[in-house]
Amino acid sequence: MVSITSRPACRSGIAVGSTYEHRSSDPVSAPPRRRRRPRLAWSSTDGERLELSGRVLANWTAKIANLLVEEVDAGPGTRVLIDVPVHWRSLVWVLGTWVTGATAVLDAGDGEGLVGDGADPDVVVTTRPERWLDECDVVTAVALPSFALRWPGTLPGAALDGSADVAAQPDALGPLAPASAGHPAIVSGGLSTSFAELAAGPASAQGLREGTTAIELALAIEALTASSGVVGLRG
Known part of the structure; x- marks a missing residue:
């Protein structure tokens, strides 16, 4: 069960804008990210x-x-399958x-083939990399313990490390496609739920069903956007 709460605090960090046509309101470029x-x-x-x-969230x-x-030169049209339970x-x-x-x-899901609308993902981010190695060229293995600095043991196949390989990237956001x-x-x-529908409120978006990972994460991100407090996420 996941609960999302908020308590008063000074604004700092994440701000997802109501438009995604530019990045001035994105979580990374928002000036308050400097606060700790x-x-x-x-x-x-x-x-x-x-x-x-x-x-830290912005980084x-x-x-x-x-x-x-x-x-994968990610941009509009790129599909990232996130096979990770509700978690920070x-x-x-x-x-x-x-x-x-x-x-x-x-x-x-665990069934044959891929999920969602059936189109192949360009990247799979997962806690079970062996499941996806034969179905996607770019698989990123995510260790769930919060203080894990790398995947425990040997990475399967050509999988990327969702801790170590991410940490090696620059803190500053690089060039992005429009x-x-x-x-x-x-x-x-x-x-499917568009960025515009999310900006109008994920709770009312027809593509987001109650009790799913998608709605829980969307609501948490909406709370980060709308609230100046600390948002609680439990999974």
């Missing part, structure tokens, strides 16, 4: 707790976006994907 107050409070059912400042977002651009790591991968203008495909509000931001359960 907590912005996201993550807790898990097994007792793990972590607070991330706006600056993760920029690094992920840079990695996606480096690996899945949230920053969604943010990094959106900053490039690419589409986050969520709610992966994007627009009409491009799909999320594909979940075969339904």
